[in-house]
Amino acid sequence: MVWPTRRTCWRGKEVFLRTYNSPDDSETPHFTSVPQVRTEAYMHEALTDCGIDIHWESEVETVDSGPEGVRMETTDGQEWRSSYVVGADGGGSTVRNEIGASFDGDQSANSFIVADVEAVEGDGYPTERLFHYDHPEVGGRNVLLVPFTGGWRLDIQCLPDDDPEELCNDENMREIINTVMGEQYEDNLTWISTYKFLQVKADSFVDEHRRVLLAGEAAHLLAPFGARGMNSGIADADEAASAIAVAIRSHRDAVARDEVELFAARREKAAQYNLDAAGQALEYLQGDDPVTVLRKEAAAALADQFEVAGEYLDDAPYGPHGAPPIVSTGNY
Template identity: 35%
Template sequence: MLHTYTYPQYAYRPSPEQAEGRRTRHPVVVVGAGPVGMTQALDLAARGVPCVVLDDNNTVSVGSRAVCYAKRPLEIWDRLGLGEALVEQGVQWKVGKVFFRDELVYQFDLLPEDHHKMPAMINLQQYYLEERLVQACEASPRVDLRWKHKVLAVEPQPDHVVLTVETPDGIFKMEAQWLIACDGAHSDVRRMIGADFTGQFFQDRFLIADVVMKADFPTERWFWFDPPFHRNQSVLLHKQRDNVWRIDFQLGWDADPNEEKKPERVIPRIQAMLGPDVPFELEWVSVYQFACRRIDNFRHGRVLFAGDAAHQVSPFGARGANSGVQDCDNLSWKLAAVLAGDAPEALLDTYHWERALAADDNIRNSTRSTDFITPKSRASLRLRNAVLELARAEPLARPLVNSGRLSTPTPYLGSPLNTPDSEPFAGRMVPGMFCADAPLQVQGRPGWLLEQLGRGFVLLSFGAGAEPVRVGNVQAEVLEVGRDVHDRLGVLTERYDGRPGTVYLIRPDQYVAARWRRFDAQAVRAALSRALALA
C-alpha cells in the first residue's frame, strides 16, 4: 500500500429492494463510483433528479491514477459546491517548461489572463478527489451510493433498463428509466450491450513512478525530450500533495512491463534523474500502454455512456478525467429536462453530438502529442529534434512543440442547439462557446459570473429591457448587469462585448446558446425552444 495514504473502507448496506424482495424502478442508475460517476450523480441531484450509484468495490481508486484537473472541471465542481475545497487541497500551477536534452527550450503559461475564480490547473491524487466526492454523495439526500453492488447483466427495454446486481447478500434485479455507464475503459456495461469501442492502440510503454521526496523543483510541469539521465526517451515531472512527485519515464516498444516495475529497475532511473544523494521512497510504480478510442454512440437507447466508458486518450494533456467531468456537465441538464417532460428525447441525442465532438478533439490532440513524443521513424525523429532546436530562439516554432496539449474545453460550434448570430460581435463568446468567468459585485460583495450561472437557462442582459421568457415549464431568468450584478472591473463587458442592450441566452451548463444586440422576446423564445431540441 502507500506510505502517505490510508484507504478508507466504506460500509456495505443491503439495497431496500433486495431486503424487501421487490423490484423498484429508479429515474437514474449510475454504474461506477469513480470521479465521473459520482460527479454525474451529484450534478443530477443538484438539478432535482434522484440517482442510485452502484460500485462493485468499497473504497476509492487504488494506486496512482488521474493527477491534473483543469480549470473547466474545477468550475463544474465549484457549481456543485466542491471547487474551493479541491483548490485548497490541491497543488496549484499554471507554468509548464519544456527541455531538450539538458537545456530549457521554452516555457508557457496556461492562464495568461487574470480575473478567473478557478486556477489553470491543480494537481491532486485521484483518491483525495474521490474522498471529497464520496462525502458529497453521502451528504446529498438525492444520491444513494451503494458499495459492493456488482452489475452482472443489463437488459435494455423500450422505456427502461433491467439490471441484475450481485451483492454480499445475493443477486437481485432493479430497474432504471435511464442507465449511465461510468464504469471505465474496460466497461462491463459497454460489453453487455455490445457497443463498439474503436480507435488506435499505441505500442509505446511508460513507467509511472510516484516518489515521496523533499525536492526543490518548482510547482510547474516539466517535460524533457532526450534528457542526459534518460537518453533517447522522454520524462515528465509533476508535484502532488504530501511531497509526492509523479515521474513518467518513456520506456519504448520492447519494454517488459513486469521487469520494468521492479525496484531494482526503477530506483536507478530515479537516481540518474535526481542524483545519487537525494533521498526518496517509492510510493507507487506501474507501467501503462495507452490508446485513443471512443464509443460509436454515447447513447444506446436508454443507456448513456460517460468518461472512460465512452472515450479513452493518452494521459499526456490531462484529457481523460477532465473530459469525463465535462460529459457529466453536458448530460445532466439534458436528462433532467427529459425526465421532467420539458424536452423530447431528441435532446439526449445532442449529448452524443456535442461530447463525441469533444472526444474526437481530445483524441486528435492526444494522437498528435503521442506522435511527437514518440517518433515512429528516423525522419520524424530528426524533424522533431529540429523543431525543438528551433524553438529555443524562435517563438514561431514553439506551437509546433507538443509535449501534451493540455486539457481545454471544446466549443460546440455548429451544435444543433445553437442559434447563430444575426449581428456582428467581437470576442470569443460565440454561440456554442463555454462561458468565461469574470469578477462581479453581487449584493455589495465580490463574486463571480459563473456563480450566477448553471442552475437553469439565464438571460444575461447588459442593461434594462430584458424580461423572463418561458417555453412550456422552462423559464429563462434575467440576470441584469447594473441591477442584479455589477461589473466592478469592466472585465465582463469586455469579454462579452456587452454594449448596452446586448442579451445572451446561457444554457444550464454555462455555454452560450444565442445572443442579440437587443432583447426580442420572440427571438429568445425561438432560441430557447431550439436549445431544448423542441424546434
C-alpha cells in the same frame, strides 16, 4: 498543489523555463495538481449533500433496456428498475457490454512507466513541471516530472525495444530516480506501473431504446496528454444528466428519445475531437513523421535565440488547447 514553474530540457540542455507569480485568491493558478483520491472525495461529499445513496459492493451484472425503462441486477442479488441509466463504470464497463456497444480504436506503440516518488521534506527541490526530451542519462528516453502534494509523478516513455517490466525493476529505478531527481530520492519510490495507452471510443453512447447513456471511460479511453480523460468524462455526465432531466419532463416519447439522441451525437463528436487531440500529442511524442522530427530539432537549435521556439517544445507534448465544436460544458 499549485506550482509556478514550467521547464523543458532537450537532450540534457534547458530550452525553456518560465515561472509565474503565485496567484492570489482571485486568480486561477497556471498549474494545479489534484490527485484522483481528492476529486473522488469531493464527489462523494457532493453526493452526500444531495442525499444520494451509494450502494457499495454491488456491481451491476445485467442491464435489460426496453421502451419503458431499464432493469438491472447487481452482485448483491438486488434488482433495480429505472426510467434511465447512466453507465459510468469505467474502461471495462459492464453496462457498455450489456447494451451491445463495443470499443473501436488503437493502442499506443510504446509502453510508458508511471511512478510515484515521495517528497523529501525541506530539500529545496523546485516545484516545477519538467519535461525532458531524450534524456541522455536515461538512455535517451523522454521523462516527465510533475509535482503532487507529498511527492512527484515520474513518467518515462519507453523506447520501442524496451522491456518495460525489466526497466522498472528496483535497481534500474533507483538509478533513474537518482539521475533525474538526485540521490536523496533514490529510495523514495512508493508506487510504479507500466502501461500502453488505448485511444478508443464506443461505437454507440446509447442503447437501442435510448434509455442507457454511457459517460466517461465507459464511453471512451484517451491517452492522458492534454488531460482530457476525467475532464471530458465530467462533461459527458453533465450532459447526460441534462438530457435525462429534459426527457423525463417532456412526457412525450419522441421528444425524450430525441433528447437522448442529441446527447449521444454531441458527446460522440466531442469524444472524437478529444481523441484526435490526444492522438496528436501521442503522435508528436512517439511518431517518426520527418516534418515533426525536423520541427523539434529546429526548435531546439533556435531556443537560445528565440523564446517562442523553446515554448513550442514546452507546450507541444500536451496537444492542442482547443475545445470540441459542440460543447455546452466548458472545454471538453
